[in-house]
Amino acid sequence: MSDADRLHELLGLPAVDFRREEEGSPRPPADAAAWRVGVDPYEEDGTWEEEFHAFLEAVDPSRVAALIISQWGESYEENSAYPIGLVVAAADRLTSLKAVFVGDLVAEEAEISWIEQSDVTALLTAFPALTHLGIRGGTGLVFPPVRHQALRELTIESGGLPGEALRGVLGSELPALERLDLWLGVSAYGGDAVVPDLAPLLGGARFPRLHHLGLRNSELQNEIAAAIGSAPVVAQLRTLDLSNGTLGDEGASALLEGQPLTHLTSLDLHHHFLTAPMERRLAEALEPHGVSVDLSDRCEPWDGRGPEGRYTAVAE
Numbered sequence: 541m542s543d544a545d546r547l548h549e550l551l552g553l554p555a556v557d558f559r560r561e562e563e564g565s566p567r568p569p570a571d572a573a574a575w576r577v578g579v580d581p582y583e584e585d586g587t588w589e590e591e592f593h594a595f596l597e598a599v600d601p602s603r604v605a606a607l608i609i610s611q612w613g614e615s616y617e618e619n620s621a622y623p624i625g626l627v628v629a630a631a632d633r634l635t636s637l638k639a640v641f642v643g644d645l646v647a648e649e650a651e652i653s654w655i656e657q658s659d660v661t662a663l664l665t666a667f668p669a670l671t672h673l674g675i676r677g678g679t680g681l682v683f684p685p686v687r688h689q690a691l692r693e694l695t696i697e698s699g700g701l702p703g704e705a706l707r708g709v710l711g712s713e714l715p716a717l718e719r720l721d722l723w724l725g726v727s728a729y730g731g732d733a734v735v736p737d738l739a740p741l742l743g744g745a746r747f748p749r750l751h752h753l754g755l756r757n758s759e760l761q762n763e764i765a766a767a768i769g770s771a772p773v774v775a776q777l778r779t780l781d782l783s784n785g786t787l788g789d790e791g792a793s794a795l796l797e798g799q800p801l802t803h804l805t806s807l808d809l810h811h812h813f814l815t816a817p818m819e820r821r822l823a824e825a826l827e828p829h830g831v832s833v834d835l836s837d838r839c840e841p842w843d844g845r846g847p848e849g850r851y852t853a854v855a856e
Contacts, residue, residue, distance in 0.1 A: 729856060
């Protein structure tokens with residue numbers, strides 16, 4: 541699972557594992573950490589519910605600002621509605637909660653496309669002051685259109701983002717949204733969204749405060765780059781991330797031939813299939829204007845198959 545490692549921080553706070561068995565050991569103040577709650581399903585140390593209730597008793601929940609939901613059991617047997625439901629039920633105690641990340645699992649626990657998600661908007665409904673929401677895993681993900689006044693950052697990491705969930709995100713009213721990072725994935729793992737689904741986003745009016753956009757890890761990266769080339773939303777961006785996908789010279793050429801990108805502070809294209817001449821063209825066109833261009837991790841198609849052998853960084 542490349543680029544989907546254990547979270548080290550959330551909301552600018554260091555991630556700290558809560559362990560019930562460490563009762564009595566010194567812990568940081570409740571508001572000084574992003575608390576990660578998880579269990580090992582292969583150890584007889586209790587359920588996620590028991591661990592979470594112990595957390596609520598051991599750490600002042602009224603001061604907790606950031607919560608990371610890690611492994612809650614056999615991820616392919618029980619979906620995220622289980623831990624989300626418990627967090628929602630504790631909303632009257634988690635009165636300072638600003639950030640939640642659901643599914644902080646690494647490959648040794650579950651491949652990204654094995655993580656069973658659910659309707660994650662229950663968190664937005666229960667926590668109207670939430671500013672950051674992160675999701676890992678697209679299987680079973682449900683995201684009906686919602687209205688939320690406070691959400692500033694939304695991240696969905698997946699090996700395949702369902703088109704219906706994408707359309708729900710882009711049909712939502714999120715007037716405070718500043719950062720949107722979507723890993724679209726591949727059709728083999730449920731990523732059935734198509735470029736026309738992005739129209740509400742690319743038009744620019746949907747999220748007026750958006751300044752960072754990531755449309756990443758897609759097998760449609762060239763088509764996305766071509767759409768970005770004429771998308772009104774680009775004018776309001778400071779940072780653009782099209783990394784981890786199947787981007788080739790054709791997509792990069794569309795970026796260069798489209799609207800100016802010289803107002804950006806950074807353009808992230810790492811994990812790509814560009815030729816060296818195209819890399820130079822991009823750098824020469826943008827870096828003199830102060831744009832930081834990440835062209836690291838040049839990839840080669842599998843078995844020399846050309847465009848058909850290109851691959852995303854994350855799939856299963």
